Amino acid sequence: MATSWIRDPRARSLDELLSLSPAADTLRAWDVAMWRDPATDPLLLELCRLRIGQMLGLDPRTRPVSPAAVAAGLDDATIADLPRWPTSLRFGARERAALAFAEQWLFDPSGVTDDDCAALRGAIGDPGCAAFTMGLALSEAMLRLELALGVARTAGA
Amino acid sequence: MRIAPPPGKLTFLEHRPELFAAFNRFYGTLWTEGVLDQPTKEVARLRNARVTGCGICRNLRFAGARDGGLGEELVAQIDDAHASSALPERFKTALRFVDVLLGPAPGDVDAELADELQRTFTVAELVELALTTAIAQGLSKAAVAWGPAPDIPLTIVPTPKPGGAVAPPADPE
Numbered sequence: 001m002a003t004s005w006i007r008d009p010r011a012r013s014l015d016e017l018l019s020l021s022p023a024a025d026t027l028r029a030w031d032v033a034m035w036r037d038p039a040t041d042p043l044l045l046e047l048c049r050l051r052i053g054q055m056l057g058l059d060p061r062t063r064p065v066s067p068a069a070v071a072a073g074l075d076d077a078t079i080a081d082l083p084r085w086p087t088s089l090r091f092g093a094r095e096r097a098a099l100a101f102a103e104q105w106l107f108d109p110s111g112v113t114d115d116d117c118a119a120l121r122g123a124i125g126d127p128g129c130a131a132f133t134m135g136l137a138l139s140e141a142m143l144r145l146e147l148a149l150g151v152a153r154t155a156g157a
Numbered sequence: 158m159r160i161a162p163p164p165g166k167l168t169f170l171e172h173r174p175e176l177f178a179a180f181n182r183f184y185g186t187l188w189t190e191g192v193l194d195q196p197t198k199e200v201a202r203l204r205n206a207r208v209t210g211c212g213i214c215r216n217l218r219f220a221g222a223r224d225g226g227l228g229e230e231l232v233a234q235i236d237d238a239h240a241s242s243a244l245p246e247r248f249k250t251a252l253r254f255v256d257v258l259l260g261p262a263p264g265d266v267d268a269e270l271a272d273e274l275q276r277t278f279t280v281a282e283l284v285e286l287a288l289t290t291a292i293a294q295g296l297s298k299a300a301v302a303w304g305p306a307p308d309i310p311l312t313i314v315p316t317p318k319p320g321g322a323v324a325p326p327a328d329p330e
Contacts, residue, residue, distance in 0.1 A: 020281035026183035130172035137295025147264035
């Protein structure tokens, strides 16, 4: 279990902390809707969430993953290959379009190019891009909250 | 904009209207029913807008925060020199945390900042400060990545409510 700098017994997990806000229920509802939305590709979104977490210092091999992504084919070998996504044969054009967009999004969204956007639109369509963008925003936000509040999760924690 | 909104809509996120509505219920609840005061939330949101470089977000003002006393003389000080500004100490403490959260190492909250945050805010307020900042960053990044987001004139909009939506100007064509 992570040890938070917040001196409060509720600082054991992000869920417990978020429950202190009146917005917690609507946040959970948005998150659930995200993963269930027919335009969301759970494998793509989970790959990008893991990759963003990795770039922020969280080992993707120890992170909990969405059951929907596992059902869609996400496995340990693919997760282990995440740092090599530009060249690994485990990642096709669709995954590369999403991961390229997500990496640029993380540290310099102004560096996203017309080609990056066109590749993503070509891969998942406009409804897919809307769902993916909201998913990316929410995923990064939750990762940053875990880290900043000192409650980063590992699988099974 | 590199992706057009659906016909008659303001943002491309409305290609998934149910998801966008779920987001707006959350965001409206966070702003209107949250435990952290609106001026402090707005300080965090505007700091993010400047750090992320969103020309829309940094020129939007939420009316509730303005009514709560966050005028332009204070907003102007939410820049890189905020630590030495004349901003109230509460805002300065919030901004130190916001800068860590938005940066490349969001876990780097040092002991001195941690103590200061806990002297200044309740735990629930801290959570909302972090949540507001992180979600605002996502919104700004969406505008920038799919933009580029143009600079807009200073625009005061109603504070988001659960049944409404964030009300920026229409996405540029």
